[in-house]
Amino acid sequence: MTQSYRTIFLSDVHLGTPDCQADLLIDFLREHDAPTIYLVGDIIDCWRMKRKGFYWPQSHNDVVQKLLRKARKGTRIVYVPGNHDELLRDYQGIHFGGIEVLERDVFETADGKRLLVIHGDEFDMVVMNHRWLAHLGDMAYGFAMWTNKWHNRTRKLLGLRYWSFSRWAKLKVKSAVNFISDFEEVLADEARKHDADGVICGHIHHAANEMRNGIRYINTGDWVESCTAIVEHDDGRMELIDWSRRIPAKAGLEPQTETPKSIVAAHEAA
Template sequence: MDSLQPKYKSIFISDIHLGSEGCQAEALCDFLKSNTCEKLYLVGDIIDGWRLRKKWFWPQAHTNVIRRILTASKRDTEVVYIVGNHDEFLRAFLGFGMSFGYIDVKNRITHQGVDGKRYLVVHGDMFDGMMRSDRKWIMFLGDNAYNFMLMVNTKLNQVRRRLGLPYWSLSNELKKRTKKALNYIHSFEGHVADYCKRKGFDGAICGHIHVAEMREIDGITYMNDGDWVESCSALVEHHDGKWELVEHKPEFMRSSVKSEELVAAPL
């Protein structure tokens, strides 16, 4: 391989939630520094407009993320910003061909994979029944509950860190063990797959539900790149067409695992 060739063909990251206290900005900066690509897709909820409307929170680490992405776009990395529900304020400007410097802003886009397949790249809130206008208040309520859970989780992990224990996610445990949460996740994934099948896509790449996953659903390749609040995960496309989910944990989250580990079998 050419030593100047980027490490990956494409990288997909979503749900960074810049402007929220739960954002793992330092971990993301470290990941972007050590992982280059030809195409970088920011798959929604990059800036958390919901949080910023309630309370301004923007430390230097969040600015560093923006600077690193802008620098990548100036150094021949094609960067596409897909709008999500937390940064939906940008959707009002999409009709004007919006861009940030070299970064194109889209509601959705089609990615032609090295494997020859056509993938729908979209944040995924359009497939979430809770995002209907008559139910959106439930989503805002859930967002407040989620942020409270993150605050509790942060305090808990401060204690665990002093005891030399690895990072533990209360939210992820509830997602795995709660029947309603599992039903919600499976329903979301099914809606995405059904839409792709009807529209002639081979697969979908999305975020929104903060659950990294790669699997086949009725002949459709469903891939979710997770989040940068808890899992610190990304979806990567290798130059040979292989797909892989990776985790990139900051030091305080690590136990005996490597900083970058496979969390799903390569596809």
């Protein structure tokens, strides 16, 4: 049975890489629908394909076709590019098969809240000022995902569930925690500059839905490890859906024993 919402927000799918959980995203899109879908950057990983060569299995094509079919049936799809698909920033205002490209947008919820929609890489100082270091970091992340894959094959043989070093590090390593906190503060400040009540972003692969000094900070997460999305209910309530927790056996991902404070599903009054 398909669950309908007012709006769906997705980001950091990274189509074109072996790490993309395309099959799980197809399942999610099959079971969730909305008249408006925002793609909040890094949907296609042009960086990785340029460096590693073309990688595009059928499941990745199925994701694109699924979105295009929704667009043909009347779904408004807004694509806000990120740093990995930054080539599309040259085409803002253009429609591709019913998909509209915008550099950023201000979205109004059903209950009248104004939310700045932006990928967020513009406020990552490494990406902005040291692009070579950003590419190096991307290569290191790819290597970490590769080693993690082999590590988890061993865990599977031992009857253990998937364990993500990257996901663990974001919650436990002090420098990673500090980077995430700083990123959230900067994005909240940007929302204030636009007289918005909050911000919806991606980029750092760390899902969140929380208040930061009177500003609603929402991060859609990713479809590489966490498999998360943000949905807006008809009353304007924003909810974080962790698809890996909904179907852990199918995802092959280990559900967390407790939900971090930063992952709060209910939309509190701003």
